[in-house]
Amino acid sequence: DGGITQSPKYLFRKEGQNVTLSCEQNLNHDAMYWYRQDPGQGLRLIYYSQIVNDFQKGDIAEGYSVSREKKESFPLTVTSAQKNPTAFYLCASSIHSIGIATEAFFGQGTRLTVV
Amino acid sequence: AQSVTQPDIHITVSEGASLELRCNYSYGATPYLFWYVQSPGQGLQLLLKYFSGDTLVQGIKGFEAEFKRSQSSFNLRKPSVHWSDAAEYFCAVRREYGNKLVFGAGTILRVKS
Numbered sequence: 001d002g003g004i005t006q007s008p009k010y011l012f013r014k015e016g017q018n019v020t021l022s023c024e025q026n027l028n029h030d031a032m033y034w035y036r037q038d039p040g041q042g043l044r045l046i047y048y049s050q051i052v053n054d055f056q057k058g059d060i061a062e063g064y065s066v067s068r069e070k071k072e073s074f075p076l077t078v079t080s081a082q083k084n085p086t087a088f089y090l091c092a093s094s095i096h097s098i099g100i101a102t103e104a105f106f107g108q109g110t111r112l113t114v115v
Numbered sequence: 116a117q118s119v120t121q122p123d124i125h126i127t128v129s130e131g132a133s134l135e136l137r138c139n140y141s142y143g144a145t146p147y148l149f150w151y152v153q154s155p156g157q158g159l160q161l162l163l164k165y166f167s168g169d170t171l172v173q174g175i176k177g178f179e180a181e182f183k184r185s186q187s188s189f190n191l192r193k194p195s196v197h198w199s200d201a202a203e204y205f206c207a208v209r210r211e212y213g214n215k216l217v218f219g220a221g222t223i224l225r226v227k228s
Contacts, residue, residue: 004158033216040124042205042220043159058215090158092216103149104216106158 002027006091006107012115013078013085021076021110023091030096032074033104036060037088046089049074050096078112086114117142119208121219128196129227136191136222138206147209148189149216150180152202159205165189176200201226 004025013019025032031050035043045058049068063082068074074093078085088111092104118141128134140146147166151159163174170182180191189206206219 006158035218040220042119042121043216043218045215045217048215088156092159103161103164104159106151106160108158109156111156 004091004093004105004107006089006110008110009108011110011112013112015114016080018077018079019112021078021089021091021112023074023076023107024072025074025091025093025105025107026072027093027105028071029093029105030071031094032068033092033094034058034064034066034074034076035090035092037090037109043090046076085112087112117146117208117217119206119217119219121204121206121222123222124220125223125225127225127227130198131195134191134193134196134200134224136204136206136224138189138191138219139187140189140206140208141187142208145184148180148182149207149209150174150178150189150191151205151207152176153205153221154202162191162204196224196226198226198228200224 007022033048034046037043044060046064047066049055065077090109091107094104095102120139149164150162153159162178163172165172165182172180178193203221203223205221207216209216
């Protein structure tokens with residue numbers, strides 16, 4: 001089945017550690033996104049990529065890094081510089097197109113907790 | 116900058132009652148508009164989308180939404196709510212010449228029996 005797979009579902013991090021969240025899609029989508037979700041704040045865009053080897057900062061990129069070496073994969077690293085990383089992280093993908101109302105398809109999310 | 120406002124943080128309706136969730140957007144040109152639903156601890160599922168044509172859009176699970184340009188609104192409706200509709204609902208907007216989705220803060224729907 002086509003879709004977006006995020007792993008792990010739950011992740012615990014000690015303060016000062018970097019952690020990497022995995023996101024893989026087999027939808028052949030060009031564009032991929034990372035969102036952070038906190039209660040009452042909706043989804044905020046961290047990074048997005050419209051093509052392999054290219055990505056742009058979203059609204060809250062500080063303390064995060066990404067790579068896009070393959071079309072199918074868009075891992076997110078939460079670095080020690082992120083002061084409040086405990087949140088629910090959602091990965092999404094979409095067809096990169098202009099003039100078409102393409103929706104984003106979402107993974108099931110990773111809940112990151114700092115302990 | 117684009118923004119999406121969902122004025123209601125929580126809404127409680129009785130099972131079988133009608134539902135309307137409000138969404139207002141701020142964007143100069145005609146945006147692409149979406150409604151998503153999220154169950155606790157899960158990803159988002161698309162309910163419906165609008166980009167042109169008929170301003171009343173039908174979606175999955177019996178939901179519909181109406182685009183009103185004069186009010187910059189895209190409200191979600193359902194004539195009869197089921198207990199399984201309890202979830203969080205997000206309105207989102209995308210620019211015509213961009214790929215980024217901007218989300219509202221969400222509305223949590225509770226259904227009482």
